[in-house]
Amino acid sequence: ISADPELSAVRVVMLTTFELDEYVFEAIRSGASGFLVKDTEPEELLRAVRAVVAGDALLSPGVTRRLIAEFAARSKEPAAATVLDALTEREREVMALVGIGLSNEEIARRLVVSPLTAKTHVSRAMVKLGARDRAQLVVLAYESGLVRA
Incomplete structure (x- = not known):
């Protein structure tokens, strides 16, 4: 979706059962603006969709902590x-x-x-x-x- 120029205005929120780092990294690399796990409360899911539509990005709190730690550990110079x-x-x-x-x-x-x-x-x-x-x-x-x- 993110790679198609005709869909450049479309924002993607991943909702998944699996909170695996590889999935998070690949989703972000591929252009997802949000990444949530299936146990996200309905209010949070709605907030996430609204945030992404408004141009923000949103990750589950646990994903955010691990993403930053993992990225820092893997980061190149x-x-x-x-x-x-x-x-x-x-x-x-x-x-x-x-x-x-x-x-x-x-x-x-x-x-x-x-x-x-x-x-x-x-x-x-x-x-x-x-x-x-x-x-x-x-x-x-x-x-x-x-x-x-």
Whole structure:
């Protein structure tokens, strides 16, 4: 779905019985914006679909913790920081906070700005780096060395 240019506006949420790291990594690499396990409460599933439709990414909490730990353990040496040259200092700061798993509201509180301002910084960083969603922004934050485990 994500590879088809005609479906570029479609967002994918994976819902699975298996919470295997390989499935999570492959889903994100393939363009999924969400990854949830089948025991997700209905309210959380609905929240996830709404978040993904709004352009955010969402992973089950257990998946997020393991994904970050595994990615950090597997990560190669940081790519040249030049990948981040397109970002302002504030966008780098916000990207680092996204990389450690903070929501827009948490970023706003930490930086003493409005949630809308935080969301704008996240969106601009995504556009400048060509990231489809927050999950890809997290990966870029680790790959660039902006965030380390």
